Amino acid sequence: MKIKTYLLTGAVFCAMNLRAQTDTLQLDLPATIMMAQRQSPSVQSARNTFLSAHWAYRYHRANYLPSLSLTSSPYLNKTVNKITLSDGTANFIKQDQLGADLAMKISQNIALTGGSLFVKSSLNRLDELRNKTTAYGSAPFVVGYEQRLLGYNSLKWDKRIEPVRYQESKKRYAETMEMVSAKACEHFFILASAQAELEMARQNFASADTLYQMAKGRYENGTISENEMLQLEINRLNEETNVMDAQVALREKMQSMRSFLGLEQTQDVRLRIPEEVPAFEVPLQQAMNLALENSPDPDYYRRVLKESESRLSQVRANAGLKVDLYAQFGLSQTGPDIGAVYRNPMNQQSVSITIALPILDWGRGKGRVREAKSQLALTRTQVEQGMRDFCQNVEKLVLQFNMQARKVRVASLTDQRAEKRHLVARRLYIMGRNSILDLNAAISEKDAARRNHIATMQTYWSLYYMLRSMIGYDFEHHKELKEDLPVDD
Numbered sequence: 001m002k003i004k005t006y007l008l009t010g011a012v013f014c015a016m017n018l019r020a021q022t023d024t025l026q027l028d029l030p031a032t033i034m035m036a037q038r039q040s041p042s043v044q045s046a047r048n049t050f051l052s053a054h055w056a057y058r059y060h061r062a063n064y065l066p067s068l069s070l071t072s073s074p075y076l077n078k079t080v081n082k083i084t085l086s087d088g089t090a091n092f093i094k095q096d097q098l099g100a101d102l103a104m105k106i107s108q109n110i111a112l113t114g115g116s117l118f119v120k121s122s123l124n125r126l127d128e129l130r131n132k133t134t135a136y137g138s139a140p141f142v143v144g145y146e147q148r149l150l151g152y153n154s155l156k157w158d159k160r161i162e163p164v165r166y167q168e169s170k171k172r173y174a175e176t177m178e179m180v181s182a183k184a185c186e187h188f189f190i191l192a193s194a195q196a197e198l199e200m201a202r203q204n205f206a207s208a209d210t211l212y213q214m215a216k217g218r219y220e221n222g223t224i225s226e227n228e229m230l231q232l233e234i235n236r237l238n239e240e241t242n243v244m245d246a247q248v249a250l251r252e253k254m255q256s257m258r259s260f261l262g263l264e265q266t267q268d269v270r271l272r273i274p275e276e277v278p279a280f281e282v283p284l285q286q287a288m289n290l291a292l293e294n295s296p297d298p299d300y301y302r303r304v305l306k307e308s309e310s311r312l313s314q315v316r317a318n319a320g321l322k323v324d325l326y327a328q329f330g331l332s333q334t335g336p337d338i339g340a341v342y343r344n345p346m347n348q349q350s351v352s353i354t355i356a357l358p359i360l361d362w363g364r365g366k367g368r369v370r371e372a373k374s375q376l377a378l379t380r381t382q383v384e385q386g387m388r389d390f391c392q393n394v395e396k397l398v399l400q401f402n403m404q405a406r407k408v409r410v411a412s413l414t415d416q417r418a419e420k421r422h423l424v425a426r427r428l429y430i431m432g433r434n435s436i437l438d439l440n441a442a443i444s445e446k447d448a449a450r451r452n453h454i455a456t457m458q459t460y461w462s463l464y465y466m467l468r469s470m471i472g473y474d475f476e477h478h479k480e481l482k483e484d485l486p487v488d489d
Contacts, residue, residue: 053169115147144328178469189458294472319365
């Protein structure tokens with residue numbers, strides 16, 4: 001976390017220095033990505049989502065730890081109650097009581113059985129206000145156990161599901177951070193493309209204007225025809241229009257970039273397009289193994305399968321025989337004062353078993369079980385298909401990425417050659433050894449090659465960060481991607 005903070009601070013500091021010098025924020029692709037990872041709304045959403053999962057997991061783990069509680073419920077009772085006497089007659093009596101109790105309890109859930117073991121101690125006081133008498137009752141030590149037999153064990157299933165869910169959330173957070181990088185890459189190249197379009201439009205307009213001014217003298221001397229002169233004028237006007245269109249498009253893309261990075265709407269941004277791409281290839285089998293280990297998708301499929309199995313277990317338990325066991329053993333005593341209730345305590349035992357068996361439910365229980373079985377079978381099918389699709393997507397992405405690096409090199413070479421051809425065609429036209437049609441074709445090829453070069457660069461870096469998000473590994477630097485979680489684990 002500290003290293004990332006230092007790097008981010010350094011990048012921002014450099015950006016601020018450049019801004020102070022030129023009043024324009026100069027950004028390259030790494031600086032754009034770091035800025036997006038710090039202040040993008042998607043990042044804030046991912047952090048809050050992970051924190052929610054983190055505290056849910058903390059709550060889950062706390063269920064398997066001992067708990068200590070202290071309870072008290074004082075009361076005042078002034079009522080008239082109807083009672084039945086020993087001879088069968090009824091009578092009304094007045095009750096004027098003040099009571100108070102204090103109990104301390106230690107409990108421990110047992111995941112293996114789903115039961116709960118507890119130890120408690122309690123003290124009670126009862127004051128009869130009409131008779132002005134006081135009585136005490138205590139249970140100095142009581143140990144007990146409660147358990148649902150033949151029932152659904154939620155503790156056991158939660159222990160199987162919740163750790164998988166938490167691992168999934170951590171991997172999902174890391175994946176989201178890399179997807180933010182991919183989104184930042186998309187915004188970067190969209191704006192870079194708009195800037196390149198404006199630059200090309202200005203260059204083409206300057207060239208068309210120069211040729212037009214030169215052609216005026218040639219036309220007056222009769223060196224070129226009127227048709228060629230008009231074509232040059234049309235070219236100049238078209239390029240002037242292209243400049244204005246490119247300026248409007250650039251402002252739109254600039255606003256989108258500012259919004260994504262959380263910048264001021266008046267802040268001007270200038271991007272530096274990467275000159276080259278890293279020269280490495282991703283081994284398919286290694287990428288597949290890393291994806292199965294680091295991607296949240298396999299954890300997601302494991303979780304949904306376990307949840308479906310848990311639902312089936314719960315439905316089966318609810319549809320069959322239910323047996324609840326409650327047992328407690330301890331000491332108790334009563335007396336007129338506190339000291340008396342702790343002398344010579346008496347043994348107390350309490351054991352109860354509750355049995356419930358559905359006799360006639362018109363097939364509701366069996367229907368729910370069959371429904372849960374069908375849902376589990378469907379989930380298994382979906383999980384198998386999902387994992388196949390996941391592996392296919394990894395393979396497809398790796399092949400596309402490895403091929404895209406070569407496409408970038410070809411596009412870069414094409415861009416250089418097209419620029420050189422344009423210069424040659426322009427020079428030959430000025431020398432009168434080339435036609436205006438050949439020059440226009442060279443200009444179109446130059447612009448198309450430049451656009452294609454930027455587009456292939458955008459595709460490469462988008463695939464680069466998508467691949468990182470899926471496999472959780474940086475093949476360029478040969479290290480695993482370990483995102484700093486927003487909370488200590």
